[in-house]
Amino acid sequence: MFAEIDILGAFMPAIAAWLVVSIFLFVIADIMITRSGFYRLCWHTPLVRVALFVILFCGGGLALTLR
Numbered sequence: 001m002f003a004e005i006d007i008l009g010a011f012m013p014a015i016a017a018w019l020v021v022s023i024f025l026f027v028i029a030d031i032m033i034t035r036s037g038f039y040r041l042c043w044h045t046p047l048v049r050v051a052l053f054v055i056l057f058c059g060g061g062l063a064l065t066l067r
Contacts, residue, residue: 005017014064015061018057018060018061018064021060022056022060023053026053029052030049
């Protein structure tokens with residue numbers, strides 16, 4: 001079954017809630033990585049950013065389903 005979360009009487013899919021959480025985590029991680037200067041070492045910075053988001057979104061979703 002698909003998981004749904006009740007927010008103020010409206011049902012939303014659990015993956016939508018995880019999307020919001022992963023975007024928040026991505027923004028925090030991106031700010032920290034930018035300040036450390038890691039992106040200067042990368043050949044294609046937008047590709048690294050997309051990969052970071054995919055890792056957070058898919059890895060977190062996998063971790064939530066395996067609990």
